[in-house]
Amino acid sequence: MRNRYIESFERAQIEAKNIPAFRAGDTLRVAVRIKEGNKERVQNYEGICISIRGEGTGRTFNVRKVGANNIGVERIFPIYSNSIESIEVLRRGRVRRAKLFYLRELKGKAARIKELRRK
C-alpha cells in the first residue's frame, strides 16, 4: 500500500483527468501536444497499446506501431501527463496477456490482433 499523503497528493492532480478505460491489445489514437519554438500543435499517434505499468502520476503506457519501411516504433506516454490532449480507443483487441512484448518478434500478418467481440 502506498502512503496516504502521497496518494492524496497524486489524486488531487489526477481527479480532473478523464481517461478512457483501455488495456493492452487495444488500438489507440493519442493526441500529443507538441511545442515548436513558441507554437503549439497537436500530433496524433496511432498504434497498439502493448503495456500499461506504474501507479499514480507515474503510470505510463506503451504504444507500438509499425512505421514507414517496416520499422517498429514504440512510444511511452505518462497517462496523466498534461502533454496528452486526448486518448481515443479505436478498437478493442482480444489478447491473453497484460504485456504484449511478443509482438516485437512478429511481422506482418502474424502481428495482427483479433478484435474483441462481446456476447
Next chain:
Amino acid sequence: MEFIIEKIGMSRTIEVPSVPVTLLKVIDAKVCEVREDGKALVAYNSSKKLNKSIEGQQTKYSISKEFNKFMTIEVAEGTEAGDLSTAPLAEAASVKTSLNTKGRGFQGGMKRHNFSGGPAEHGHRFGRRIGSIGNAEWPGRVQPGKKMPGQYGNTKVTVKNEVVSFDAENGILVLKGSIPGHNGARGLVRIVK
C-alpha cells in the same frame, strides 16, 4: 526558522515538464520556552519513551504525554509558548533540509570514494583493493585525510530545495527534487527565503 520534519517519499507532477517532488510531513511541536537568541525549546512526539525526567519536564511546561522528546530549534520572531505555528512555511520559496543519509556500513574505497579498482580477471590480484597509501621513507607516514575504507553514509547532509507547495491542514511540505535519507527519516528544514 526551523521545523522538525519526517520524510514521506517521492512522487511527480503531471505538468509539462514533469517535476520530481519529495513529500515531507511537518511534525507537530509545542514551544516550551523561548530563548533570547531567537531559539526555543520545543517538544514533539517520538515513540513511547517516558521516564521521570521527561515527566518532570512535561509538568514544568504543562504539556501532554505524547510530547516526549525535546529539541532546541530556531523559531520566528514573536513566537510564544504553545503550538508551533507552521504559517511561515506557506510563504517559503526555498528551504534547506538536514537529514542523515542512508547508512551503508563499512565500505571499501571503490564504493566510498569512487576509486577505480583494478581488473577482476586474467591473473590480476588487484581487484577492489585501494593500492598504495603513501610515499617512502620520507615522509614515513600517511597524509592526514587519506581516502580509505570505512563507515559510509549515516552522516548529516544539508541540501537546498525549492518549495512546490505547502498543505497547512495536513502539514505536508512538497519540495522539488530529492533529499537525503530513507523514507520515515526525521530531520530539520530551515527556511532560506
